[in-house]
Amino acid sequence: MPLAAEPIGVDQAAEVATAFKALSDPVRVRLLSLIASHPGGEAYVNNLIAAFDLTGPTISHHLRVLREAGLIGCQRRGTWVYYWVVPTMLERLSEVLSIPAGGRAND
Amino acid sequence: MPLAAEPIGVDQAAEVATAFKALSDPVRVRLLSLIASHPGGEAYVNNLIAAFDLTGPTISHHLRVLREAGLIGCQRRGTWVYYWVVPTMLERLSEVLSIPAGGRAND
DNA sequence: TGTTCACATTGACAGGCTTCTACACAGGCG
């Protein structure tokens, strides 16, 4: 439900804000984009670390923030850990920011 | 351009992250929703302050963060100050989060 | 089978930034 349609509830506002907080860091935005645009929709950590001038633990921390926000999922396959994007969450956030036709829905 | 379409650039990632940072606080999300869903698309500060258990300066500060992020605009009319939502910014963020058909665009 | 190596995460900590309140200031109205 778009936040422009009606006043958002306190609980939902907190939930949405948590997700947006996960996207409030440039590194995490780039990580999400790298994972989402990776061939096959998956990426493993080694590749992600190589794309930044940051150390492994730092990337790992950022990935955890994205994971706990429900934006990405991960799975271990042998030695490597693969990450992928959870489209449901992105679509939901996109819907929250969308503008209803006419700018408002009711009242 | 959706961030899932191709790896986002460093500059654009920083710009998007700044906007999301403005939305990373529950109070600001609720403020934006209150303004956007207000009859006429406008709201004045006195109404907004009444909706929270926070002091006036705090709300004023949050409004400034939203304003500097380009998400809302304001104008003084006599004694009261009116706020409204800038739909362009919301639409752009919504597009960034949208998922291209098939999950990816090229390559 | 046991060791060694590579991959990735977790924990602890320093530095910087954000958030919130209290007080004080500017702008308009009666």
Added chain:
DNA sequence: CGCCTGTGTAGAAGCCTGTCAATGTGAACA
């Protein structure tokens, strides 16, 4: 001038970001 509305500033508490060190997991090899 007195009052109300809204903003700006200064300061304390808390959170976030990034690095180093240590741990856990799985594969390769003698």
